Amino acid sequence: xxxxxxxxxxxxxxxxxxxxxxxxxxxxxxxxxxxxxxxxxxxxxxxxxxxxxxxxxxxxxxxxxxxxxxxxxxxxxxxxxxxxxxxxxxxxxxxxxxxxxxxxxxxxxxxxxxxxxxxxxxxxxxxxxxxxxxxxxxxxxxxxxxxxxxxxxxxxxxxxxxxxxxxxxxxxxxxxxxxxxxxxxxxxxxxxxxxxxxxxxxxxxxxxxxxxxxxxxxxxxxxxxxxxxxxxxxxxxxxxxxxxxxxxxxxxxxxxxxxxxxxxxxxxxxxxxxxxxxxxxxxxxxxxxxxxxxxxxxxxxxxxxxxxxxxxxxxxxxxxxxxxxxxxxxxxxxxxxxxxxxxxxxxxxxxxxxxxxxxxxxxxxxxxxxxxxxxxxxxxxxxxxxxxxxxxxxxxxxxxxxxxxxxxxxxxxxxxxxxxxxxxxxxxxxxxxxxxxxxxxxxxxxxxxxxxxxxxxxxxxxxxxxxxxxxxxxxxxxxxxxxxxxxxxxxxxxxxx
Amino acid sequence: xxxxxxxxxxxxxxxxxxxxxxxxxxxxxxxxxxxxxxxxxxxxxxxxxxxxxxxxxxxxxxxxxxxxxxxxxxxxxxxxxxxxxxxxxxxxxxxxxxxxxxxxxxxxxxxxxxxxxxxxxxxxxxxxxxxxxxxxxxxxxxxxxxxxxxxxxxxxx
Numbered sequence: 140x141x142x143x144x145x146x147x148x149x150x151x152x153x154x155x156x157x158x159x160x161x162x163x164x165x166x167x168x169x170x171x172x173x174x175x176x177x178x179x180x181x182x183x184x185x186x187x188x189x190x191x192x193x194x195x196x197x198x199x200x201x202x203x204x205x206x207x208x209x210x211x212x213x214x215x216x217x218x219x220x221x222x223x224x225x226x227x228x229x230x231x232x233x234x235x236x237x238x239x240x241x242x243x244x245x246x247x248x249x250x251x252x253x254x255x256x257x258x259x260x261x262x263x264x265x266x267x268x269x270x271x272x273x274x275x276x277x278x279x280x281x282x283x284x285x286x287x288x289x290x291x292x293x294x295x296x297x298x299x300x301x302x303x304x305x306x307x308x309x310x311x312x313x314x315x316x317x318x319x320x321x322x323x324x325x326x327x328x329x330x331x332x333x334x335x336x337x338x339x340x341x342x343x344x345x346x347x348x349x350x351x352x353x354x355x356x357x358x359x360x361x362x363x364x365x366x367x368x369x370x371x372x373x374x375x376x377x378x379x380x381x382x383x384x385x386x387x388x389x390x391x392x393x394x395x396x397x398x399x400x401x402x403x404x405x406x407x408x409x410x411x412x413x414x415x416x417x418x419x420x421x422x423x424x425x426x427x428x429x430x431x432x433x434x435x436x437x438x439x440x441x442x443x444x445x446x447x448x449x450x451x452x453x454x455x456x457x458x459x460x461x462x463x464x465x466x467x468x469x470x471x472x473x474x475x476x477x478x479x480x481x482x483x484x485x486x487x488x489x490x491x492x493x494x495x496x497x498x499x500x501x502x503x504x505x506x507x508x509x510x511x512x513x514x515x516x517x518x519x520x521x522x523x524x525x526x527x528x529x530x531x532x533x534x535x536x537x538x539x540x541x542x543x544x545x546x547x548x549x550x551x552x553x554x555x556x557x558x559x560x561x562x563x564x565x566x567x568x569x570x571x572x573x574x575x576x577x578x579x580x581x582x583x584x585x586x587x588x589x590x591x592x593x594x595x596x597x598x599x600x601x602x603x604x605x606x607x608x609x610x611x612x613x614x615x616x617x618x619x620x621x622x623x624x625x626x627x628x629x630x631x632x633x634x635x636x
Numbered sequence: 637x638x639x640x641x642x643x644x645x646x647x648x649x650x651x652x653x654x655x656x657x658x659x660x661x662x663x664x665x666x667x668x669x670x671x672x673x674x675x676x677x678x679x680x681x682x683x684x685x686x687x688x689x690x691x692x693x694x695x696x697x698x699x700x701x702x703x704x705x706x707x708x709x710x711x712x713x714x715x716x717x718x719x720x721x722x723x724x725x726x727x728x729x730x731x732x733x734x735x736x737x738x739x740x741x742x743x744x745x746x747x748x749x750x751x752x753x754x755x756x757x758x759x760x761x762x763x764x765x766x767x768x769x770x771x772x773x774x775x776x777x778x779x780x781x782x783x784x785x786x787x788x789x790x791x792x793x
Contacts, residue, residue: 190779303693307649307686313679314656322672326663329656329676352722356637359718359753360709527753531746532767534722538729538745539738539771543781552730555723566637566707567645585675592670 146494150502155195159499162199163206163506167514170207171521172529173220175354177207177409181469182350183533185343186540193477194495200470201449201496202503205257208409208445209507210514212249216242217518225409225445228417235433247376248383248435249442250511252391255384256443257504259395260402260450265497268486271458274607275483280594281602283459284587285611287580290405290461292618294576302622304569312577313584315340321582323589335549342472344541344554345578349571350465351537352558357565358530376515383439390420390440398444402451405576408464409445416444450500457481457493460583465572468579639705646690653683718752725749737786738776742768 149155162184169180180203188196211223215230216237226233236245278286295305318329319339330336384391394416401412420440421430430437452463453470460481462468474481479492486493514521541554561571595601603609640648657680663673709715725745733741747764751757775781785792 187779303686303689307683307690310679310682310686311652314652314676314683317676317679322675323669324664324666324672326672328663328672329659352726356719356722359722359749360707360712360715525755527755528750528763531749531753532763534749535742535746535767535771538726538742539775539781539783542733542783543775543779546782548730548733548784551726551733555726555730558726559723562637566639569645581675588675589670 142490143494145491146498149194149491149495150198150498155198158191158195159198159202159502159506162203163503163510166203166206167210167510168521169203170210170222171213171514171518172524172526173214173218173222175533176223176350177204177211177225178350178465178469179354180204180207181466182343182346183536183540185346185469185473186536186543188473189343189476189544193474193479193492194499196473196477197470197479197496198499198503200466200473201499202506204449204466205253205446205500205503206507206510206514208449209250209253209511212253212442213246213515213518216245216249223410225413225448227410228413228445229438229441232417232431232434232437235431236435236438239433241433241435243374243376244379244383245435245438246373246515247378247380248439250376250508250515251380251384252394252439252442253446253511254504254507255391256395256398257446257450257507258501259392259443260399260447261497261500261504263396263399263447264450264453264500268454268457268493271454272483272486275458276487278483278607279605280587280590281605281608282611284584284591284602285608285615286459287461287584287587289611289615289618290455290459291573291576291580291584292615294405294573296618296621305573308564308569308571309573309577312574312579313581315345315574315578316581316585322585333549335545335547339582340553340578341544341547341550342578343544344550345557346469346472346575347537347541348554348557348559349561349574351533352554353561353565353571355530355534355537356558356562358526373515376512383435387436387439390436391443393419393423394440394443395447398447399451399454401444402448402463403454405455405461405463408452408466408572409448412448412451413441413445417441446504453496453500457485457496458483462576462579465575468572468575471579637707639707641701641703641705642690642694644703646687646694649687649690650684651687653680653687656680656683714752714754718749721745721748721752733786734784735786737788738772738783739768739788740786742771 165184166180169175170177181200184199184203188199191199207223208225211221211226212233213222215221215226216233219230219234221227221230233245233249236242291309295309296302318336320327320337321339322328327337397416397419398412401415402408417437417440420437421427424430424436426434449466452467455461455463456467456471460471462471471481479485479489537554538551541550542548544550564571564574591602603612656676660673660676660680663671665671725748729741729745743764746767747760750760750763755763772783776783
């Protein structure tokens with residue numbers, strides 16, 4: 140109880156509240172501008188959070204991402220351009236509603252059901268994380284080894300570019316993780332005699348490069364389409380939302396639960412949650428023929444899913460230190476920087492900080508209602524910010540952010556290299572998220588593997604002896620062999636027919 | 637960015653895997669324990685296998701694509717100049733910002749890119765100077781980041 144009281148004190152501090160408000164406005168702005176993503180918002184925030192105490196640092200990330208995922212709906216509904224990939228699944232549907240004169244209804248639904256989805260996802264996070272942490276306390280290196288491997292396997296199979304391309308990206312991330320002296324023999328691997336690399340590739344310049352600089356490259360070579368807003372003035376966006384809540388409770392709950400579950404899978408974030416949720420909504424709808432014509436049902440379900448996915452992604456991140464998506468991969472980096480190392484012991488050693496994170500999650504969702512309303516009302520003004528002026532300013536911010544972590548100009552070069560790598564990978568349909576997952580989880584995988592090998596003393600059976608380790612190993616092998624088994628099953632069925 | 641045919645993507649993946657493996661083979665062994673080479677070698681092996689799989693998958697398709705697809709923007713000099721400006725700007729800042737200083741690097745990077753993105757030159761220059769000043773105030777004065785003064789050292793505060 141003391142920890143909870145302390146947590147409230149940590150969050151309801153004028154400085155932290157100001158950070159939450161500022162990060163919320165920043166997230167809304169970034170999400171509402173087409174071409175700037177929630178992941179980019181997080182990557183840009185990290186250099187600033189580096190200088191904050193742990194609670195406001197995490198609060199800034201949680202608030203900004205929740206706001207950005209919602210505000211990505213605004214350009215989707217008004218211009219048919221999703222502000223973030225998480226809104227892409229239902230941008231056509233939302234735009235069709237705007238064309239039917241229902242802009243207020245769809246924008247309001249996007250906001251209200253984002254808040255509901257976020258609140259449900261957060262409730263699950265609050266309930267599930269401590270319970271899982273109690274189980275995780277019994278984990279040894281064997282369980283962690285299999286858990287990381289299972290997580291990485293999920294990331295490959297769910298990745299956007301297909302399993303093979305996802306695997307290549309992941310392996311690149313694992314190779315990046317091997318750079319430096321953090322290995323069994325403390326031998327400098329792939330450091331090219333650069334002292335800056337002995338501690339490994341610094342995470343923040345890498346993230347800023349992959350998620351922000353690559354986006355700037357894409358912007359400067361694209362011929363930006365003229366911005367055409369379908370509607371510029373809005374009436375009340377909250378009118379009719381109560382009726383929608385009563386009309387679609389099942390869809391809201393289903394979207395929120397599915398979003399949380401998908402978010403918790405490593406490699407799958409808000410965008411994949413929204414796509415799956417929209418497809419399920421259409422499949423289970425009583426009126427599937429209305430989908431695509433400007434029907435709010437799919438917007439409600441997938442809008443709730445993408446915001447709940449954000450909370451879901453924090454479950455494995457906090458409990459096991461395994462990120463659920465690229466945003467939590469960045470957040471884990473911040474937690475390590477703040478000596479708030481994720482894992483089950485954090486619930487014992489720093490309960491006040493964990494409770495504070497939970498409170499911030501609830502606060503961010505509730506704050507979304509007034510700030511989201513404000514963002515919709517002022518959207519015309521937001522669009523007046525010229526993107527050709529914004530991008531060079533973001534580039535400057537990236538440069539200083541990369542430098543600021545170690546006061547090292549070398550990190551500017553690292554950021555540039557990763558910016559080019561991210562641009563190249565995306566252009567060639569290799570997903571970028573597995574690179575980050577591999578880079579963040581590589582050490583954990585190697586450490587637990589080596590520790591397990593030493594404990595096992597050459598006996599491979601030890602990797603499967605403990606019940607949870609054995610179960611996780613079985614799940615991992617099942618996932619690896621699933622495509623082959625499916626193919627064999629289809630062939631056998633085809634032959635039988 | 638250039639788009640490679642999957643055959644070339646696969647070959648490139650194999651090349652990366654082979655390079656990592658060659659470098660990792662020179663790592664020392666640790667008696668009785670897996671050494672520092674084990675993990676890089678496993679990752680390299682994975683890359684080589686994935687590269688071969690990409691090539692095999694490509695050979696099974698009948699799609700005829702250019703080996704290297706030139707992006708359409710290379711025909712637009714302004715777009716090419718903007719890409720070169722960013723690479724040169726960040727690359728040179730990485731190499732020379734400590735001796736030249738933050739202000740010249742930042743102002744040149746922002747002003748040049750703004751101009752290439754069709755912002756009028758005088759506006760670009762004003763925004764460039766203002767942005768460098770604001771970012772310097774936030775990070776140097778506010779967050780105590782040691783942004784280098786370089787040539788402007790005599791005017792440092």
